[in-house]
Amino acid sequence: MIDIIDLRGKGEQELINRIEGRNSTASGDIMKTAEKIISDVRSYGDRAVFEYSLKLDGVELSPESIRIPSSEIESAYERVNPSLIEVIRKAKKSIEDFHYEQKEKSWFSTGQDGVILGQMYRPLEIVGLYVPGGTAAYPSSVLMNAVPAKVAGVEKIVMITPPKVEGINPAVLVAANEAGVDEIYRVGGAQGVAALAFGTSSVPKVDKIVGPGNAYVAAAKKLVYGVCDIDAIAGPSEIAVVADNTANAAFVAADLLSQAEHDILASSIAITDCEELAEEIKKQVEIQAASLPRREIISQSLHSYGAVVVVESIKRAIELVNIIAPEHLELCVKEPFNLLGSVKNAGAIFLGHYASEPLGDYFAGPNHVLPTNGTARFFSPLNVADFIKKSSVISYTREALEKAAEDVILFAEAEGLKAHANAIRARLADGERK
Amino acid sequence: MIDIIDLRGKGEQELINRIEGRNSTASGDIMKTAEKIISDVRSYGDRAVFEYSLKLDGVELSPESIRIPSSEIESAYERVNPSLIEVIRKAKKSIEDFHYEQKEKSWFSTGQDGVILGQMYRPLEIVGLYVPGGTAAYPSSVLMNAVPAKVAGVEKIVMITPPKVEGINPAVLVAANEAGVDEIYRVGGAQGVAALAFGTSSVPKVDKIVGPGNAYVAAAKKLVYGVCDIDAIAGPSEIAVVADNTANAAFVAADLLSQAEHDILASSIAITDCEELAEEIKKQVEIQAASLPRREIISQSLHSYGAVVVVESIKRAIELVNIIAPEHLELCVKEPFNLLGSVKNAGAIFLGHYASEPLGDYFAGPNHVLPTNGTARFFSPLNVADFIKKSSVISYTREALEKAAEDVILFAEAEGLKAHANAIRARLADGERK
Known part of the structure; x- marks a missing residue:
């Protein structure tokens, strides 16, 4: 149902091909x-x-x-x-x-000569x-x-x-x-x-x-x-589980299955430096899948786009994670916080043996609308900031304008924008202070 | 070169039509x-x-x-x-x-039973x-x-x-x-x-x-x-200047001209509750334009998409601003900060008689890449946050998982996702604490 891929001493291409197999060209x-x-x-x-x-x-x-x-x-x-x-x-x-x-x-900040600059959120x-x-x-x-x-x-x-x-x-x-x-x-x-x-x-x-x-x-x-x-463009979703020899194969298998039941295009990947654990996860996947109502979807998904990957080290596992940029990442290792700083690309990061991904789907609080299909390289979880717009706020005094005037005029004229320069000059010309 | 539109006692449609005249359907x-x-x-x-x-x-x-x-x-x-x-x-x-x-x-926050939740920025x-x-x-x-x-x-x-x-x-x-x-x-x-x-x-x-x-x-x-x-989709740009009877017509005119010189599709709108000022701005626009190298572009832009609008009150002027959602807004009024809280939609807000828009184009510091063509309703100035991605961080202990378990299982099963429920169950079943 799920293959073991031994990437020790090899590049990542075999794994990438498997995950990217899900992408068809948009018609x-x-x-x-x-x-x-x-x-x-x-x-x-x-x-x-x-x-x-x-x-x-x-x-x-x-x-x-x-x-x-x-x-x-x-x-x-x-x-x-x-x-x-x-x-x-x-x-x-x-x-x-x-x-x-x-x-x-x-927020706003104050500068010299009474300048106020800021950003207003609405x-x-x-x-x-x-x-x-x-x-x-x-x-x-x-x-x-x-x-x-x-x-x-x-x-x-x-x-x-x-x-x-x-x-x-x-x-x-x-x-x-x-x-x-x-x-x-x-x-x-x-x-x-x-x-x-x-x-x-x-x-x-x-x-x-x-x-x-x-x-x-x-x-x-x-x-x-x-x-x-x-919002961000949603694509087929995925989980990557990084597991060391302290991981419980039954937990890892259960989490791979929970991702696989979503969709035949889901991709569920475990990455470990422990060959024995890989074998155990594979076994557990088969045992647990047997009693699941969506086992047809699960078996197609795991067969085509799932894998248990064996690598030389947990460091290499994190490298692969950063290439995959998974929607969900579980760090099922002894010291998960030690790895957090080296994770660059992942939608949601679940730390430790008890932070099971379905917690994040429902209850923990963080959003389950996450960047899929490798877009965690540049997209973020759905966020309050996605419903906010910003306005810049710029308040200048006459004194501050006078100090900046020469530079602004030079820059504007270098860009061929004479009326821009004149907007500054008009204010210098006016002797009266309001 | 620039029309005066008297909207006192009228709706905003005439103004909207003028500004939206710039939009052609994307081919x-x-x-x-x-x-x-x-x-x-x-x-x-x-x-x-x-x-x-x-x-x-x-x-x-x-x-x-x-x-x-x-x-x-x-x-x-x-x-x-x-x-x-x-x-x-x-x-x-x-x-x-x-x-x-x-x-x-x-950032992260801590909850009961050792839960840690947060957001990592990269x-x-x-x-x-x-x-x-x-x-x-x-x-x-x-x-x-x-x-x-x-x-x-x-x-x-x-x-x-x-x-x-x-x-x-x-x-x-x-x-x-x-x-x-x-x-x-x-x-x-x-x-x-x-x-x-x-x-x-x-x-x-x-x-x-x-x-x-x-x-x-x-x-x-x-x-x-x-x-x-x-990034955001850029369209034809605009300025709206709200001016009361303390405004200097020469300043306002110069700023309208500086927007108009960009592009024949630029829209430069002054809105005032003072009829005399409107007449003065119109005159100043003509005087100042005469000596500008880009006066051809300026005259086309102002004629088609510019206007000096007269309204009953500054309050009504701000209502119009919120409908237009201008890229640049100048508040050329006696007490500009009194109006800031009622501005909902504007890319950059310039406060007072000396915060001339070209300052924002070059020197003040805030970004000049701003939402155009009415998109300030939902887009923001280009921002550091536009180059950052976020990851959710979720760390649970066994104790915390146990407390949430029943609810997560119920929700997952109600959605027909048995493998999700099982991922939680697998962890409860395991007596050993790692």
């Missing part, structure tokens, strides 16, 4: 289709939204039925196990607590949250996307989700309500993204769109980038 | 061309880069000639006015000082900087893009710029060298963006691409988003 056709849908929604608003919803989702919408009424949200509470509601509330609280710690403050006013249809609609994802926006101080959160004849998963509605989502609309796909970006009579225009979706949703988000802001 | 053809170029560079590397450079820029490149040798950078110093070199160094220092204040620190490793060819290649822009990356701790900054038979503006080379740019390549357009995103034999693969470019560059950046990170 130009998807881009073209999304472009057409967006342009129609931009031109015709609701009319185009309703036509595409009928054509693509098979559901007839109207200005009255597109928004989910509060009665449906209330009745969702009656259809969800009360202990799950309780757990959703507890999870929301932990997520909120962690994200409050992320909040940054506006929340975005209105944010759109895309929740995919079907089995991928997780209440935990709704919490993870909505809570940081709420903590940032966003005034209105608008959720959209593809219309389904059978209705929306009630646990998703409960999570949305608990997280503070203000309005929910039954629209999905590129037409939903376009409706949020440009606004229609029924759907409000937003400042930013977050949340995962299929290839059309991802293409549409790229295309509207700049009309509004968007 | 699907540009997207398609960029997509083809990117796919060729991805498949054929340097060969495609050289072919497109010959076809589109008319310059024959080779692996030897694509990189600008250090001798050319050194000789650039001899071709630049020594006082300009001095000013470039001073500007770099101010920009550096301000951006050091933006630096954030990794610089991106390698960043690509696009510098447009021709007159739009400003040394100040090179400083503003490169210095924040350097302050963030980026290890390598790679600059690209379209090849020109006549060579690159030596002041741009000096600015790049002073700002700490490590390598400079003569390649531009979508082929340059693709080379940075995927890497070729000659051009290194980067984690993020920043810097302005033409429509093909902007389309290419959107298309490679996710392969690497990109």
Whole structure:
């Protein structure tokens, strides 16, 4: 089910190929289709939204039925196990607590001659949250996307989700309500993204769109980038577990399996300097997988994109981690904090034998929306800062301007911008001080 | 040259129409061309880069000639006015000082039962900087893009710029060298963006691409988003000046002119509650424009997209500002700090009669790469944080895991993720404490 790859004395290419095997080239056709849908929604608003919803989702919408009424949200509470509601509330609280710690403050500094420079932070006013249809609609994802926006101080959160004849998963509605989502609309796909970006009579225009979706949703988000802001591009996800001889093979195996059950494109990699442990992990994976309901997905995922990798040293293991840039990294070693400083690229880092990755999916508090598919090289976990915009603040006195004047004028004229130089000169020329 | 628009007792539509008149729909053809170029560079590397450079820029490149040798950078110093070199160094220092204040620190917090949660900040490793060819290649822009990356701790900054038979503006080379740019390549357009995103034999693969470019560059950046990170989408720029009866019409006019000289698509708007001042500003614009070398550009820009707007009150002026979300905002009023708290959307805010916008272009320190075209609703000035990635840090003890276990298991199973629940169970089952 999972291969052991011995990389001792070898380069990393075999491992890279296995993980990158998941990447298909984005299809130009998807881009073209999304472009057409967006342009129609931009031109015709609701009319185009309703036509595409009928054509693509098979559901007839109207200005009255597109928004989910509060009665449906209330009745969702009656259809969800009360202990799950309780757990959703507890999870929301932990997520909120962690994200409050992320909040940054506006600041200023003072310089000579009364100069004040600074940065002012303000929340975005209105944010759109895309929740995919079907089995991928997780209440935990709704919490993870909505809570940081709420903590940032966003005034209105608008959720959209593809219309389904059978209705929306009630646990998703409960999570949305608990997280503070203000309005929910039954629209999905590129037409939903376009409706949020440009606004229609029924759907409000937003400042930013977050949340995962299929290839059309991802293409549409790229295309509207700049009309509004968007979040990072989500791809197939992965875990890398670095394990030394103090690791428990059963724990490592269980964590690899928990990543693999998400998706056949998930990649689950253990990296160890201990050959015996590698053999044990392999065995444990097979034993534990046998009783899992999603063992079909798991076995495909582990066979194609999983591996237990044996390396010379834990130092080499961390090198590989920095090349892979995994979404999730577990440091199942005796002294995990000793390694933290050498980790460059990873979305979330779980330290020690008891920081199991699923803790991070639900409860610990940090966001489970993480950079996937090697993008931890440059993307970050979803964050309160993603819902904040900054403004520079510049206050100058006449004295300070006079001191800078000559330099600014020289620079502006060197760039051929005479009117820029004149804006400074006009102020020097004026003898009167206001 | 500039119209007075009286909005007293009226809505804002006339003003919005004027500013938004600048927006043309992004052409699907540009997207398609960029997509083809990117796919060729991805498949054929340097060969495609050289072919497109010959076809589109008319310059024959080779692996030897694509990189600008250090001798050319050194000789650039001899071709630049020594006082300009001095000013470039001073500007770099101010920009550096301000951006050091933006630096954030990794942090952690401790919870019950030994839990540690936090966020680790790390610089991106390698960043690509696009510098447009021709007159739009400003040394100040090179400083503003490169210095924040350097302050963030980026290890390598790679600059690209379209090849020109006549060579690159030596002041741009000096600015790049002073700002700490490590390598400079003569390649531009979508082929340059693709080379940075995927890497070729000659051009290194980067984690993020920043810097302005033409429509093909902007389309290419959107298309490679996710392969690497990109900066905000740059559009036509604007200034809004809020002026009360303490404002000096000559100052306001000079600042409107300095924005208008950039580009016929620039929009320069003054908003005042004082009808007399409006008339004076209009007059001053005409007087001052007469002697400006770029008066053709200025007159087109002001005529089409500029205005002096009269409103009932300064409060209403700020409402309009928040709707426009200008790149630059000047508060030329008696008590500018009294208004700061009500400004929601603006890239950079200049307070008082002496904080002239060109100060921010060169010297004050805050970045002049600002959200344009109304995107200050959701984008921020270029920032040290744009060159930093975050990782979540999660450390749990066995005790802490035991307390959370039941809730995590319940949530995971409610989402149908049995292997997630099992990862927690495996740890409870194990009696031995490591």
